[in-house]
Amino acid sequence: MPLLDVPALMGPAVVARPAEFLVVVAEGSDIDEYRRLRRAAFVDEQGIFEGTDRDDLDDDPRTVVLVARAGSTVVGGVRISPVGVRDIGWWTGSRLVVAPSARSVAGIGSALVAAACALAEQLGVVRFDATVQSRSSILFRRLGWQTTGTLVIGGVDHLAMRWPVDRHQRLVDATKAHLEAVLEPHSAWTDSPIASLGGPGWVGDDGAPVSGTDVIAACDAILPSMVERDPEWAGWCGVLVNVNDLSAMGASPVGLLDAVGGRDTAFVRRVMSGLRRGAEAWGVPLIGGHTQIGVPASLSVTALGRTTAPVPGGGGRYGDALSLTIDTSGSWRDGHHGSQWNSTEGRRSAELQDLAGTVARARPAAAKDVSMAGIVGTAGMLAEASGYGAVLDVDRIPVPGAASSDGTGRVSMGDWLGCFPGFGMLTADRPGDSRMDSPYAETAEVGSLTLERGVALRWPDGEVTTAVRGGVTGLGPA
Structure with missing residues (x-):
């Protein structure tokens, strides 16, 4: 042919x-x-x-x-x-x-x-x-x-x-917007006789108070793709994110439990190596868990802490100032540029433990640790749990390298506002009343709680742009 x-x-x-x-x-x-x-x-x-x-x-x-x-x-x-x-x-x-x-x-x-x-x-x-x-x-x-x-x-x-x-709207849609549909806080648990989802005042919080005790429980799973690609870092982060959850509620960590799986013993040992390093760095014992071999990579960590006066994520009031306390040392984690900032691996144990105690020392009206939803998404969650919206003043947000001589900084604002920063706490208090302080982090008033739901960004010329429309999780006030 x-x-x-x-x-x-x-x-x-x-x-x-x-x-x-x-x-x-x-x-x-x-x-x-x-x-x-x-x-x-x-x-x-x-x-x-x-x-x-x-x-x-x-x-x-x-x-x-x-x-x-x-x-x-x-x-x-x-x-x-x-x-x-x-x-x-x-x-x-x-x-x-x-x-x-x-x-x-x-x-x-x-x-x-x-x-x-x-x-x-x-x-x-x-x-x-x-x-x-x-x-x-x-x-x-x-x-x-x-x-x-x-x-x-x-x-x-x-x-x-x-x-x-709309990058921050896309981020919260991908990481948090499904929670209402999954947890059904306004229907499935409405008539529950037990304090489910943390109980009134704590719904959607970083940790959950165990009724009748001074115990706070927290649990986080690491993305399977991250466990597979970077098992030691996944183990480290399994400790980091849980300690942050307890810290946001003003609780002192007392123990960790893990559930880890992987294709073979050598792989699971790499995950456990990161877990052990993290447990030692934050001074929290790994007290038990579950291990499985011959399965896809997975990691979930549960943390237990104690406090007699937990700090709520939804304790903010209209007009409260939002403060950001954040460790800007470090650099992007290799393989996670633009999404995960690694300040914690460069810190000594005493420094990490000082950062973990900031909320317990300050006792703000409300606190949330900056999660995978980033600074913008976390501000939206704190505001939503408090029954309000939030506005952030972009030029007040501490950024790594912002004080460099050429003024350009090392990190784009878009990435910084949406990344997991290692250690970052958003807190709410009356304007000028923030007591958040650590020699290893920067603290700045970066915005306020408003009557308009969602998260807005305020710029030096007075313009306001929308970052997140409406609630972040759909869980509503805590």
């Missing part, structure tokens, strides 16, 4: 036609060509600027330029850059341009804007704004941008627009 007959028998060719242009991060001469296109469009053609459209952002080393190339020719471009000396996750896109010779090629402007949005989120941007000529705004609206204001630049009408970054 002749080769040319095959496509006729098999249908359309499976190889798509190559794109007429490609969007890339610009370097060297591509940046020069992009700036030439800008000057031709905004100075010579439209007269918005006189002489030049260059500004300080062109000289900022953090600014990233994206260009559309047709072959070796630059046919369009756009730039994105942080707002302010310190990058707090607020970026802006600007100077979108398409060469006159390429304006008949469909999709160049849209592709540049879409690529800028994707790159901004990849860089950990939490708020992404742009100033857009009114005549071009339909392109942005089609891509999901929202109008936030109007202004005139160089005699030309513009719109202030914003790309809705």
Whole structure:
């Protein structure tokens, strides 16, 4: 059979036609060509600027330029850059341009804007704004941008627009939003004669008071994929997350129990090695558990603690200040960049135990340890359990590297607000009354409890953006 007959028998060719242009991060001469296109469009053609459209952002080393190339020719471009000396996750896109010779090629402007949005989120941007000529705004609206204001630049009408970054909504949806459907707090347990789900005042808390005793119980399972990939770290974290749960309630840990499984003895010993290191570091005995060989990787740890006056997660009141106490030392855990910060393995035992005692010493009105839902999601859980919402002042949040000489920091705000930070406690008290303190952590008032449900982010210019809509868990007030 002749080769040319095959496509006729098999249908359309499976190889798509190559794109007429490609969007890339610009370097060297591509940046020069992009700036030439800008000057031709905004100075010579439209007269918005006189002489030049260059500004300080062109000289900022953090600014990233994206260009559309047709072959070796630059046919369009756009730039994105942080707002302010310190990058707090607020970026802006600007100077979108398409060469006159390429304006008949469909999709160049849209592709540049879409690529800028994707790159901004990849860089950990939490708020992404742009100033857009009114005549071009339909392109942005089609891509999901929202109008936030109007202004005139160089005699030309513009719109202030914003790309809705929903990374923290997606995170809480993935980690916490299922709890209401699974636990059925408003139906299945309503008529229960026992203090189920922690009992009134403690529903959804980090640990559970055992009725009639001074015992607090907590239990956490580590993701099987994490146990499989990083068994020693999984064992360490099995201790860490449970001690944090007890600490958030002001309880002193007294013992741990584990349930661990794995494909063979050698693998399970690696998990146990991490568990033993963690137990010794926090000074908590591993008092028993269950082990199984020849099964998929798994790890669950239960912790027992004691306190006569547990601190509730839902004890906040309207107007209370939210304080964040967080250890910003350390670095991203290898293999978990952007999701798990490792400050604890670099701490001595006495330092870890001092951090674990912060809530017990301070006795705040409410406390939650920062979990896999991140700072934003945890603030939402504390607020929801208290019957309120929360607003966080982004520029007040302590971030690793924020005091570095170039002001850029080592961690993007988007990642930091959504990661598991090792040790982090969110607490609520009357403004100015926080007593949280440790020489091994930073404490700052970072927001407040509000009447509007969900979590909002407040920016230095007074703008407020939505991070989480409504409740995080659906469990409601504790």
